[in-house]
Amino acid sequence: MSEFDIIRKYFSKSVVQKSMLGVGDDCALFTVPHGNEVAVSKDLLIEGKHFFSNVDPVSLGHKSLAVNLSDLAAMGAQPIGCLLGIAIPTVDHRWLSKFSKGFFKLSNEVACPLLGGDTVKSSSGISISITVFGAVPVSQAIRRNGAKLNDEIWISGNLGSADIAYRIITKQIMGSKSLLRRTIRALDWPNPRIHLGRCLLGIANSAIDISDGFLQDLSHITRSSNLGANIYYDEIPFDKYLEGKVSQEDIKKAILNGGDVYELCFTASKSNHNAIRKISNDTGIVLHMVGKMVSGKSIKISPHDRSILYDINGFNHF
Amino acid sequence: MSEFDIIRKYFSKSVVQKSMLGVGDDCALFTVPHGNEVAVSKDLLIEGKHFFSNVDPVSLGHKSLAVNLSDLAAMGAQPIGCLLGIAIPTVDHRWLSKFSKGFFKLSNEVACPLLGGDTVKSSSGISISITVFGAVPVSQAIRRNGAKLNDEIWISGNLGSADIAYRIITKQIMGSKSLLRRTIRALDWPNPRIHLGRCLLGIANSAIDISDGFLQDLSHITRSSNLGANIYYDEIPFDKYLEGKVSQEDIKKAILNGGDVYELCFTASKSNHNAIRKISNDTGIVLHMVGKMVSGKSIKISPHDRSILYDINGFNHF
Numbered sequence: 254m255s256e257f258d259i260i261r262k263y264f265s266k267s268v269v270q271k272s273m274l275g276v277g278d279d280c281a282l283f284t285v286p287h288g289n290e291v292a293v294s295k296d297l298l299i300e301g302k303h304f305f306s307n308v309d310p311v312s313l314g315h316k317s318l319a320v321n322l323s324d325l326a327a328m329g330a331q332p333i334g335c336l337l338g339i340a341i342p343t344v345d346h347r348w349l350s351k352f353s354k355g356f357f358k359l360s361n362e363v364a365c366p367l368l369g370g371d372t373v374k375s376s377s378g379i380s381i382s383i384t385v386f387g388a389v390p391v392s393q394a395i396r397r398n399g400a401k402l403n404d405e406i407w408i409s410g411n412l413g414s415a416d417i418a419y420r421i422i423t424k425q426i427m428g429s430k431s432l433l434r435r436t437i438r439a440l441d442w443p444n445p446r447i448h449l450g451r452c453l454l455g456i457a458n459s460a461i462d463i464s465d466g467f468l469q470d471l472s473h474i475t476r477s478s479n480l481g482a483n484i485y486y487d488e489i490p491f492d493k494y495l496e497g498k499v500s501q502e503d504i505k506k507a508i509l510n511g512g513d514v515y516e517l518c519f520t521a522s523k524s525n526h527n528a529i530r531k532i533s534n535d536t537g538i539v540l541h542m543v544g545k546m547v548s549g550k551s552i553k554i555s556p557h558d559r560s561i562l563y564d565i566n567g568f569n570h571f
Numbered sequence: 572m573s574e575f576d577i578i579r580k581y582f583s584k585s586v587v588q589k590s591m592l593g594v595g596d597d598c599a600l601f602t603v604p605h606g607n608e609v610a611v612s613k614d615l616l617i618e619g620k621h622f623f624s625n626v627d628p629v630s631l632g633h634k635s636l637a638v639n640l641s642d643l644a645a646m647g648a649q650p651i652g653c654l655l656g657i658a659i660p661t662v663d664h665r666w667l668s669k670f671s672k673g674f675f676k677l678s679n680e681v682a683c684p685l686l687g688g689d690t691v692k693s694s695s696g697i698s699i700s701i702t703v704f705g706a707v708p709v710s711q712a713i714r715r716n717g718a719k720l721n722d723e724i725w726i727s728g729n730l731g732s733a734d735i736a737y738r739i740i741t742k743q744i745m746g747s748k749s750l751l752r753r754t755i756r757a758l759d760w761p762n763p764r765i766h767l768g769r770c771l772l773g774i775a776n777s778a779i780d781i782s783d784g785f786l787q788d789l790s791h792i793t794r795s796s797n798l799g800a801n802i803y804y805d806e807i808p809f810d811k812y813l814e815g816k817v818s819q820e821d822i823k824k825a826i827l828n829g830g831d832v833y834e835l836c837f838t839a840s841k842s843n844h845n846a847i848r849k850i851s852n853d854t855g856i857v858l859h860m861v862g863k864m865v866s867g868k869s870i871k872i873s874p875h876d877r878s879i880l881y882d883i884n885g886f887n888h889f
Binding site: 278279280281282283284285290291292293294295296297299300301302323324325328330336338339340368369370371373374376377378380382384386387389391394396397398460461462 | 695
């Protein structure tokens with residue numbers, strides 16, 4: 254089976270609009286709505302590093318696209334389309350069929366059609382490289398460096414569950430089967446906050462998606478905005494089901510340093526507090542105010558508790 | 572060394588224009604010139620498959636970007652910028668430094684700044700995934716399916732040398748050191764025909780870059796344009812230095828089926844013949860008219876010579 258057959262069989266399903274040229278030419282083409290600029294992001298997922306060899310291919314197809322869409326969400330961009338590069342050692346039809354199922358389900362849900370890509374043979378292991386394109390009104394993208402002094406710091410959804418699942422699977426902590434069942438959904442099926450990101454345009458001063466760990470990702474905001482942050486630990490949202498199932502220490506580590514979350518962390522002026530509460534009500538997405546931007550360079554966590562890990566030690570790729 | 576340190580150290584050098592947001596946020600941002608649409612392309616390069624482990628990292632940096640730019644060239648798009656995803660087993664500073672040198676030299680030459688990307692650890696081997704963005708006037712991109720009956724078929728540059736080098740290195744054919752020196756430049760330093768592609772806007776009816784082999788790539792034009800092609804074998808350009816150094820059979824195979832060429836194959840009405848000759852004169856790029864689009868479905872090669880490989884057997888990834 255040639256590369257072209259694989260592309261035709263598994264990856265030519267996107268509903269591509271008239272203004273787009275999809276799979277099957279040297280480039281894909283798309284137009285950008287007037288007054289918008291293009292936001293682009295690319296993430297690589299490597300077998301054994303970003304996903305386990307025995308992961309369900311349906312969830313892998315979902316997650317590969319979701320983690321990229323999450324970057325668009327963090328800037329407030331509306332998806333336009335994506336490219337998929339995939340390196341596989343052999344043509345496994347069952348695997349490809351399931352992977353493309355998970356991929357296209359999300360792609361259709363968020364109207365982010367597959368426009369093209371590249372399918373190649375790898376010497377060993379699967380590598381997935383996705384690039385997403387989005388549109389955002391010129392000069393309105395929510396950037397990391399836009400946080401202002403006294404901004405409130407917000408988080409969507411819950412932190413920690415994905416990390417607990419990851420550490421149960423990698424045998425770093427002990428956890429029951431029911432705990433794994435409860436937490437693995439967060440790890441395998443992250444929910445890109447596209448709609449929330451769009452709602453935050455003109456409301457949030459800065460935003461980032463939490464992929465490497467809350468403290469590490471927040472530090473990108475503090476550093477690039479030349480500010481520090483005070484975090485109210487007790488306000489950070491997590492699944493209360495975890496309590497008693499793993500140690501408090503493990504919960505704290507998961508919340509502060511656990512990666513693979515794909516919730517949004519954003520900052521906004523206190524004057525937008527009620528507007529943000531309204532967004533939460535309107536969208537049904539839980540939003541928690543967990544801290545404040547302050548002068549200085551450090552991220553401080555209160556209450557002062559020596560058992561809380563102060564070091565910014567999120568997911569490090571090397 | 573963290574992912575962020577690697578990005579900062581080796582990949583933050585691009586001259587990014589004011590209208591762009593480069594390395595260091597969730598997404599890169601760029602604007603598109605009024606009246607243009609966006610052309611995007613992505614190629615994956617896998618160690619052991621698309622490049623040899625002992626390849627000079629400088630040339631690899633060049634080639635990784637060049638093969639992507641070649642797709643923009645084939646549609647007549649002007650580069651806007653690119654994203655780089657790179658998976659490496661260990662942080663080899665010497666390798667990264669050389670790779671980024673080759674990458675940025677070409678990136679600067681064609682004004683295609685690096686806007687962002689992803690650096691991750693691989694379990695084994697190097698994978699490189701590049702996405703390029705270009706701008707092309709709305710509805711003017713040169714597509715594969717635009718060839719018209721009686722169009723002349725043109726090729727830029729020379730075919731065959733890259734394939735001869737590849738087959739000497741992989742010991743499929745015998746070749747002297749001087750022959751390898753002469754041909755390896757074509758394999759390692761392909762020249763993306765960006766400027767030529769731009770000149771062909773409004774002139775060419777269809778185009779493709781020759782990455783998988785002349786006959787195979789031409790077959791994408793014939794198939795998607797619902798036409799056949801007659802090729803005049805004796806008109807196909809190749810480095811005459813090859814004659815006598817390898818067999819006629821090997822030269823034919825290299826010319827017709829050899830991949831990794833990255834020259835453009837395009838079709839245009841006979842009425843544009845002189846305009847194309849002028850483009851060749853103005854740009855200094857050698858252009859040869861090598862055939863004609865005809866009705867039917869097959870690609871015929873004349874003179875009829877049984878020793879010529881009729882089968883479309885270009886680079887097949889699986």
